[in-house]
Amino acid sequence: MKKIFVVLLFICLGFKSYASYVLIPMDAESQKNHLKAYGITYWTLNKSLKVKWLLNYRGGSFLLPDSEAIQRECQIRGVTFEVLSNSKAESILEDISSPSQNMEAVVLEKAPKIAVYTPNGKQPWDDAVTMVLQYAEIPYETIYDEEVLNDGLLLFDWLHLHHEDFTGQFGKFYAQYRASSWYIQEKKNAESLAQKLGYNKVSQEKLAVALKIRDYVVGGGFMFAMCSATDSFDIALSAEGVDICEPMFDGDGSDPGYQNKINYNKTFAFKNYKLERNPIVYEFSSIDMTRKRKIPKTTDYFSLMDFSAKWDPIPTMLCQNHTALLKGFMGQTTSFNREEIKSNVLVLGETKINGEAKYIHGIKGKGFFTFYGGHDPEDYQHRVGDPKTELDLHATSPGYRLILNNVLFPAARKKKQKT
Numbered sequence: 001m002k003k004i005f006v007v008l009l010f011i012c013l014g015f016k017s018y019a020s021y022v023l024i025p026m027d028a029e030s031q032k033n034h035l036k037a038y039g040i041t042y043w044t045l046n047k048s049l050k051v052k053w054l055l056n057y058r059g060g061s062f063l064l065p066d067s068e069a070i071q072r073e074c075q076i077r078g079v080t081f082e083v084l085s086n087s088k089a090e091s092i093l094e095d096i097s098s099p100s101q102n103m104e105a106v107v108l109e110k111a112p113k114i115a116v117y118t119p120n121g122k123q124p125w126d127d128a129v130t131m132v133l134q135y136a137e138i139p140y141e142t143i144y145d146e147e148v149l150n151d152g153l154l155l156f157d158w159l160h161l162h163h164e165d166f167t168g169q170f171g172k173f174y175a176q177y178r179a180s181s182w183y184i185q186e187k188k189n190a191e192s193l194a195q196k197l198g199y200n201k202v203s204q205e206k207l208a209v210a211l212k213i214r215d216y217v218v219g220g221g222f223m224f225a226m227c228s229a230t231d232s233f234d235i236a237l238s239a240e241g242v243d244i245c246e247p248m249f250d251g252d253g254s255d256p257g258y259q260n261k262i263n264y265n266k267t268f269a270f271k272n273y274k275l276e277r278n279p280i281v282y283e284f285s286s287i288d289m290t291r292k293r294k295i296p297k298t299t300d301y302f303s304l305m306d307f308s309a310k311w312d313p314i315p316t317m318l319c320q321n322h323t324a325l326l327k328g329f330m331g332q333t334t335s336f337n338r339e340e341i342k343s344n345v346l347v348l349g350e351t352k353i354n355g356e357a358k359y360i361h362g363i364k365g366k367g368f369f370t371f372y373g374g375h376d377p378e379d380y381q382h383r384v385g386d387p388k389t390e391l392d393l394h395a396t397s398p399g400y401r402l403i404l405n406n407v408l409f410p411a412a413r414k415k416k417q418k419t
Contacts, residue, residue, distance in 0.1 A: 026059035039136035045111035060320025104309035112157035112410035114140040161229035166236035168203025218365030227331035230371040300328030331375030
């Protein structure tokens with residue numbers, strides 16, 4: 001009997017030390033495909049399994065339940081993983097929980113349903129979010145104005161805004177591209193859609209869309225926007241009931257003195273900006289720093305801010321990365337004037353040379369929004385018609401990681417936020 005007891009004891013101890021977790025490290029040294037690692041995490045959540053996001057531990061690693069299916073999926077997608085015993089995982093979690101460590105373990109509970117706001121047959125220059133979602137193998141659906149106006153956003157947890165112009169000025173591409181076939185066709189399509197939906201002008205229809213998106217966020221949605229969708233969204237909200245479009249955009253003149261009629265109380269992130277009145281100038285307002293920054297490509301970097309993982313888990317989550325210094329990149333809206341950002345909006349990333357903000361986050365009602373300046377984190381100055389970025393060449397991109405941090409963010413929501 002004594003021998004049987006000893007054998008059973010060894011068997012029990014063996015089971016206890018047996019591997020029961022998969023760690024996906026996200027530090028620079030270990031992980032060979034950071035972007036697809038997010039896809040593995042999303043895939044696991046989609047199987048109704050919970051994941052722990054280990055904030056500030058080895059670049060923001062993920063702790064998953066162990067299974068042959070998860071290991072196989074990591075191998076297929078080329079994602080580095082480590083198999084941990086139960087005791088090793090407990091030791092890591094105990095270390096993370098220590099008050100002396102700026103780390104936290106956040107439980108991700110449910111794969112968010114993702115919508116990308118984009119028109120059918122969009123032009124060849126790419127949308128970075130669509131591209132990285134495809135590369136990471138994270139499922140999403142596309143929606144546009146008709147679906148938004150018919151309350152289609154209620155089906156989704158997370159919304160990305162395409163590089164859209166919500167002011168009805170067609171991206172202010174008029175000066176350079178007004179004779180281009182793609183611009184003429186895009187303008188015609190937008191006008192036809194506005195009429196179909198019962199609006200006299202594209203600016204009126206885009207405002208209605210912006211208001212629906214505002215309500216979606218206020219009601220608890222998560223919105224992520226890049227490039228021109230960031231400032232043009234706020235401008236549209238602030239110009240509700242005011243005509244800021246010149247004749248080449250909507251067929252009649254703008255309201256006299258429209259700058260004085262702008263209502264900054266209606267915006268998400270920005271205040272006290274001056275609109276660019278000249279239709280020939282490729283710019284919406286003073287929010288964007290593109291024409292003012294004058295930073296050479298060789299020194300164009302931005303830094304992520306450091307937050308307390310235990311006290312400020314949301315900004316910490318959004319800043320998870322394997323480096324705190326990232327390459328800058330341009331866009332129609334490259335970065336944001338710090339002086340024109342509302343005081344309740346958090347700056348997550350900044351260019352220290354001139355203090356401009358690159359990456360910002362805020363709360364609106366029960367929901368959240370994040371604005372990320374620039375067009376493509378791995379294409380410094382992407383131009384109309386340029387070939388798309390091949391993410392296989394940038395599988396460890398820290399700039400693209402910020403996008404995917406936002407994709408997973410809704411999975412961790414638990415507590416109601418204050419308005």
